[in-house]
Amino acid sequence: MSSNLRSIGIVGGSLAGLRSAEALRAEDYDGSITIISAEDHLPYDRPPLSKQILRGTWASQQSQLVDEEKLSRLDITFLGGTPASAFNAETREVGLADGTSMAFDGVVIATGAQLRHLPGTQGRPHIYGLRTLDDAVALRDGLSACEPGSKVVLIGAGFIGQEIATVAVGLGHRVSLVEGLPLPLLGIVGEPVASALLALPKHGGAELVLGVGVSDIAAATDTAAAGVVVLQDGRRFDADVIVVGIGVTPCTEWLADSGLTLENGVVTNDCLIAAPKVTAAGDVARFHWIAPGRDELARIEHWQMAADGGAHAARSLLAGQDATRFSPIPFFWSDQWGKKIQAVGRPDAKDEVVFVEEPDDEGRFICLYRRGDLLGAALGVSRPAKVMGYRALLERGASFDEALAHARA
Numbered sequence: 001m002s003s004n005l006r007s008i009g010i011v012g013g014s015l016a017g018l019r020s021a022e023a024l025r026a027e028d029y030d031g032s033i034t035i036i037s038a039e040d041h042l043p044y045d046r047p048p049l050s051k052q053i054l055r056g057t058w059a060s061q062q063s064q065l066v067d068e069e070k071l072s073r074l075d076i077t078f079l080g081g082t083p084a085s086a087f088n089a090e091t092r093e094v095g096l097a098d099g100t101s102m103a104f105d106g107v108v109i110a111t112g113a114q115l116r117h118l119p120g121t122q123g124r125p126h127i128y129g130l131r132t133l134d135d136a137v138a139l140r141d142g143l144s145a146c147e148p149g150s151k152v153v154l155i156g157a158g159f160i161g162q163e164i165a166t167v168a169v170g171l172g173h174r175v176s177l178v179e180g181l182p183l184p185l186l187g188i189v190g191e192p193v194a195s196a197l198l199a200l201p202k203h204g205g206a207e208l209v210l211g212v213g214v215s216d217i218a219a220a221t222d223t224a225a226a227g228v229v230v231l232q233d234g235r236r237f238d239a240d241v242i243v244v245g246i247g248v249t250p251c252t253e254w255l256a257d258s259g260l261t262l263e264n265g266v267v268t269n270d271c272l273i274a275a276p277k278v279t280a281a282g283d284v285a286r287f288h289w290i291a292p293g294r295d296e297l298a299r300i301e302h303w304q305m306a307a308d309g310g311a312h313a314a315r316s317l318l319a320g321q322d323a324t325r326f327s328p329i330p331f332f333w334s335d336q337w338g339k340k341i342q343a344v345g346r347p348d349a350k351d352e353v354v355f356v357e358e359p360d361d362e363g364r365f366i367c368l369y370r371r372g373d374l375l376g377a378a379l380g381v382s383r384p385a386k387v388m389g390y391r392a393l394l395e396r397g398a399s400f401d402e403a404l405a406h407a408r409a
């Protein structure tokens with residue numbers, strides 16, 4: 001792909017940023033590539049953080065996505081520990097936290113997302129969140145330093161919260177999941193599926209406390225090293241370890257005066273272009289998703305979206321006005337309670353759901369989401385091959401009836 005860009009800056013040195021850089025070289029772009037990264041680590045993968053790293057079955061380096069040798073072979077300059085603090089989309093000048101700045105012909109924004117915090121909990125001993133490798137190592141060490149049978153309270157029972165709970169139960173701890181919604185994952189998968197998924201933590205041995213928020217985390221006591229989690233209905237839970245998993249927000253503070261449109265992420269067109277010669281991808285990007293049954297702005301926090309989006313954002317940058325539409329088939333997985341949850345397409349809590357395999361005794365099932373007359377998504381528990389079988393149908397915008405026929409075949 002020919003391009004008149006001679007210098008490209010990628011802000012955010014994780015999955016989407018790295019995939020952008022790799023795609024630029026794959027497209028024979030031979031100008032300079034600089035990755036500006038807030039973290040000191042080389043790009044690493046986040047899914048293992050709440051799985052292998054937390055369990056202690058992987059050393060930290062095993063989550064690394066690239067080594068110095070490959071970066072050097074691809075002639076990519078990696079500036080670690082260098083957060084961007086400002087941006088001008090017109091001049092494509094990136095201000096850095098150390099007061100210097102760098103200007104580029106083209107810029108990819110890939111700054112991902114950061115944890116939401118409960119007020120007053122940051123920096124308190126034995127209270128954790130999980131987004132980065134450093135978070136994972138701290139939590140792993142915190143969990144393994146406790147005697148088996150210690151009290152672990154997770155605030156938030158989303159996918160990552162339940163993965164952490166799985167590991168904590170595996171270490172022999174007593175785990176309580178406190179969730180403000182009446183059912184975990186309700187807003188993502190909808191009521192019928194959230195109800196079916198409830199079997200997993202129940203069989204896994206965690207206590208579920210649903211439909212009530214946290215009003216305070218009171219000070220540590222002799223029987224609660226991390227503090228006492230106080231619920232809005234007055235119940236109190238002693239905790240030796242507390243993990244706050246109440247979601248993330250896109251990292252856009254540094255873009256406040258950039259001239260870009262920021263609305264729950266960096267808004268892009270359907271090609272991931274945010275402004276001329278500026279693209280965005282991964283957890284930070286809210287892109288115009290145009291596909292069968294879709295015409296909406298979407299910010300989708302899945303590994304596959306960051307990997308594919310990163311590469312696409314690079315190609316769009318090089319192609320300029322000839323850029324092509326980003327038409328992903330979203331895919332996510334979560335490993336929890338000895339099961340693998342997977343979804344292709346985009347489950348929507350508002351869509352009608354049909355179980356084509358009803359939940360069995362172990363909580364395995366497959367269901368389909370109907371979006372108008374079309375198949376919107378397929379979600380399954382420990383049915384990997386069958387779930388992936390719906391991908392081709394989603395790619396060609398298959399009708400819901402076709403999907404039901406596929407299920408019966």
Ligand SMILES: Cc1cc2nc3c(=O)[nH]c(=O)nc-3n(C[C@H](O)[C@H](O)[C@H](O)COP(=O)(O)OP(=O)(O)OC[C@H]3O[C@@H](n4cnc5c(N)ncnc54)[C@H](O)[C@@H]3O)c2cc1C
Pocket residue numbers: 011012013014015016017036037038039045046047048049050082083084085110111112113114130131132160251254281282283284300301302303304306331332333334335
């Ligand atoms: C613990 C965990 C488990 C997960 N498990 C799964 C899973 O099982 N399946 C799945 O589909 N998805 C999973 N995900 C989601 C998936 O990892 C993310 O969607 C993916 O990491 C997004 O990649 P990204 O590059 O867009 O953003 P990020 O991975 O968030 O990376 C953004 C990078 O930009 C840096 N940055 C932020 N601000 C600045 C700045 N101002 N200047 C410079 N750099 C900056 C950040 O420090 C970070 O290094 C998981 C996520 C986590 C945290």
